[in-house]
Amino acid sequence: MNKPLGISRAIALLGVPLVLLITFTHYPLLQSVVSSFWSKGTKIRPSKFIGLDNYAKLFDDPVLAKVMWNSLIYAAVTIPVTVALSIAMALLVNSKLPGRALMRLSFFLPTMLPMIAVANLWLFVYVPGYGLIAQVMIWLGLPDINFLGSSETALWAMMVVAVWKEAGLFMIFYLAALQSIPQNLKEAAVLEGAGKARVFRDIVWPLLAPTTVFVAINAMLNAFRVIDHVVAMTNGGPNNASALLLFYIYQVAFGFRDFPYGATLTVLLAGILGLFAIVQFKLLDRRTHYQ
Amino acid sequence: MTQRGASLQVAGLKKAFGPTSVLKGVDFSIEPGMFLTLLGPSGCGKSTALRIIAGLEPADAGTIRVDGQDVTDIPSVQRNIGMVFQNYALFPHMSVQQNILYGLKVRRTPEADRRRALSRVADMMGLGNLLDRRPGQLSGGQQQRVALARALVSQRPLVLMDEPLSNLDAKLRTEIRAEIRELNQRLGLTVVYVTHDQSEALSMSDRILLLNNGSAVQFGSPQDLFNTPATVAAARFIGTPPMNVISGENAPESLGRLSVHGDAKDLLIGVRPEDLSLETGAADTRIEAEITGWEYEGNNTLVKLRTSLGEAVTLSQKRQDMPERGTRVSLGCSLHALRLFRKTDGTALDKP
Numbered sequence: 001m002n003k004p005l006g007i008s009r010a011i012a013l014l015g016v017p018l019v020l021l022i023t024f025t026h027y028p029l030l031q032s033v034v035s036s037f038w039s040k041g042t043k044i045r046p047s048k049f050i051g052l053d054n055y056a057k058l059f060d061d062p063v064l065a066k067v068m069w070n071s072l073i074y075a076a077v078t079i080p081v082t083v084a085l086s087i088a089m090a091l092l093v094n095s096k097l098p099g100r101a102l103m104r105l106s107f108f109l110p111t112m113l114p115m116i117a118v119a120n121l122w123l124f125v126y127v128p129g130y131g132l133i134a135q136v137m138i139w140l141g142l143p144d145i146n147f148l149g150s151s152e153t154a155l156w157a158m159m160v161v162a163v164w165k166e167a168g169l170f171m172i173f174y175l176a177a178l179q180s181i182p183q184n185l186k187e188a189a190v191l192e193g194a195g196k197a198r199v200f201r202d203i204v205w206p207l208l209a210p211t212t213v214f215v216a217i218n219a220m221l222n223a224f225r226v227i228d229h230v231v232a233m234t235n236g237g238p239n240n241a242s243a244l245l246l247f248y249i250y251q252v253a254f255g256f257r258d259f260p261y262g263a264t265l266t267v268l269l270a271g272i273l274g275l276f277a278i279v280q281f282k283l284l285d286r287r288t289h290y291q
Numbered sequence: 292m293t294q295r296g297a298s299l300q301v302a303g304l305k306k307a308f309g310p311t312s313v314l315k316g317v318d319f320s321i322e323p324g325m326f327l328t329l330l331g332p333s334g335c336g337k338s339t340a341l342r343i344i345a346g347l348e349p350a351d352a353g354t355i356r357v358d359g360q361d362v363t364d365i366p367s368v369q370r371n372i373g374m375v376f377q378n379y380a381l382f383p384h385m386s387v388q389q390n391i392l393y394g395l396k397v398r399r400t401p402e403a404d405r406r407r408a409l410s411r412v413a414d415m416m417g418l419g420n421l422l423d424r425r426p427g428q429l430s431g432g433q434q435q436r437v438a439l440a441r442a443l444v445s446q447r448p449l450v451l452m453d454e455p456l457s458n459l460d461a462k463l464r465t466e467i468r469a470e471i472r473e474l475n476q477r478l479g480l481t482v483v484y485v486t487h488d489q490s491e492a493l494s495m496s497d498r499i500l501l502l503n504n505g506s507a508v509q510f511g512s513p514q515d516l517f518n519t520p521a522t523v524a525a526a527r528f529i530g531t532p533p534m535n536v537i538s539g540e541n542a543p544e545s546l547g548r549l550s551v552h553g554d555a556k557d558l559l560i561g562v563r564p565e566d567l568s569l570e571t572g573a574a575d576t577r578i579e580a581e582i583t584g585w586e587y588e589g590n591n592t593l594v595k596l597r598t599s600l601g602e603a604v605t606l607s608q609k610r611q612d613m614p615e616r617g618t619r620v621s622l623g624c625s626l627h628a629l630r631l632f633r634k635t636d637g638t639a640l641d642k643p
Contacts, residue, residue, distance in 0.1 A: 184380040187347050188441075192394030193368035202393070206384040 029270060036264040047260070054264040064265070066240050067248040070155055074244060075223040078159050078166075082219050083212060085167040090174035104175075111168040119232035122161045123148075148234050151241035158242050161229050166222060170215045177211040178204070210284070217280040224273060245269055296323040296481035297358045297371075297448035299344070304353035306339055313339050315505040316353070321498055323358075323448070324479045326472065328492040331502035332528070337485045340502070341451050344483060345374050357449060373442035373450040377457060379434045381426040381441075388422040391440045412440040415474075432463045443474070452484045456491065468495060489529045493517065501525055519630070523637035526561045526630065532593060534561045534630070537578070537602045545576030549626060558640070559632040564593065564607035566628035569614070574623025580604055582618045587611070596622070
């Protein structure tokens with residue numbers, strides 16, 4: 001049935017994706033590595049090779065320390081919350097409740113919206129004085145808080161938006177995984193005396209593990225990749241309180257026009273993401289092959 | 292080691308899913324240690340009945356008593372019932388040992404008792420060297436034994452089995468069939484077994500409940516169901532090949548000799564393929580037919596025929612020589628081999 005492909009045709013077929021990958025992924029990354037070894041050029045002083053000086057700069061950059069810390073908190077909080085919320089929503093829409101089609105739609109709706117639209121929507125929710133939360137707080141007699149304008153709350157307000165937007169997408173993955181768990185496994189556990197919580201803990205949760213690994217890694221990548229809402233809502237402020245690593249790269253490279261240092265930061269980010277990818281594949285290999 | 296089985300009484304069991312009535316009032320009762328098979332074509336309600344007995348599905352009406360105690364409204368686990376599911380329902384992320392001991396762990400049985408129970412069923416089912424494997428690393432027959440071990444480990448007196456052999460190949464099926472029957476007899480367990488395979492039902496059961504469209508067709512021993520089917524449906528379902536059912540007009544004079552009153556046109560004659568003969572010697576009655584083909588099965592040969600009214604008839608014989616297709620023959624059979632049914636509702640006339 002399958003005739004072996006001629007060598008020239010094989011090269012042609014492999015060549016197309018290879019050209020695309022090299023042009024848009026490998027070459028730019030390589031170029032970033034190269035330019036991270038050079039200094040910032042000006043009209044008077046042209047760019048020159050400075051070795052690892054840009055990397056040394058990473059260690060005494062207070063803004064970088066701040067955005068790394070922000071990114072870490074952002075990932076550490078949004079990932080578990082997103083996982084928990086999306087499982088809860090998947091369980092809810094997988095049950096036999098009336099109106100679950102409407103529920104599925106409304107949980108999935110935030111995912112379909114572009115991040116910029118989501119950010120605008122939440123700007124209205126957060127805006128002090130007449131925003132949705134502000135009106136409720138005033139009605140309850142509580143003090144009005146400028147969520148996006150104060151350094152204590154800006155990052156947290158951003159995290160709420162990210163969770164709200166992403167939980168719906170991961171709910172779809174969990175819903176598919178839930179529906180692939182045979183009903184009779186749960187029934188066998190019930191016959192042995194397991195209650196609802198026990199069935200979830202002993203049967204459902206372990207069988208969702210492959211999905212959880214997948215979701216956790218993707219949430220992790222998104223935590224480092226998506227900054228649309230930062231740009232639209234706070235622009236990293238106040239005082240870098242809500243700036244994330246990628247946003248800082250954008251600022252350094254295109255705001256301050258320091259391309260070599262931006263490239264250095266990019267190499268750092270690529271390294272972090274590459275590490276996650278390795279962890280993902282190791283985890284997937286180890287714990288997801290039951291059949 | 293013996294344990295006592297439980298008795299089971301089911302009365303007036305009804306269940307509907309929306310507008311579809313799947314059980315229309317089913318009754319039966321079995322003694323401790325009996326092997327009952329719920330038999331019927333797919334969609335007859337046999338699995339639903341089993342799930343209601345297990346407590347996985349609520350009944351719309353009717354009562355279920357285990358050892359005289361009404362369990363209709365109590366949760367599954369308190370009914371003290373073990374169950375083997377159709378696709379085994381083994382937990383894929385747990386080892387064989389964890390699968391078998393899951394119930395004991397949930398119910399907080401002391402560690403020492405758990406170990407004893409495990410070694411008992413592992414020996415009984417020959418699982419000793421598989422205990423650390425995952426279900427995915429086992430063959431179908433081994434998975435089946437683990438599922439049985441899980442149902443037996445708690446020594447519950449009543450065990451339900453939902454088509455447990457349907458995923459196994461033919462050879463393994465006969466092997467495990469014998470094992471299950473042996474366990475039932477040796478341990479004195481009461482077993483309720485669901486299958487659509489009538490030969491499985493005939494070979495394993497003490498009692499068979501034949502279901503069709505949610506109603507009981509016949510309840511009795513395998514011999515009762517084979518020798519004296521209560522309806523045409525029962526006659527057509529049981530036996531390989533099943534009973535021939537032809538119109539009474541094919542052999543009206545034999546009906547006269549059975550001193551049955553009424554018109555031959557209103558009756559159906561049932562006769563088992565092995566009770567028909569191609570021999571030309573003396574026979575109580577004869578049916579004219581034409582040979583249309585045959586199937587060689589090794590130990591016997593099935594001859595396919597067609598009566599003058601165009602009805603298909605099968606004959607089973609030991610002889611291996613085949614008469615030609617198209618030959619007109621006269622099938623002989625003895626009067627006591629005939630079963631008569633009313634054409635109107637399919638019920639059997641009393642035995643002559």
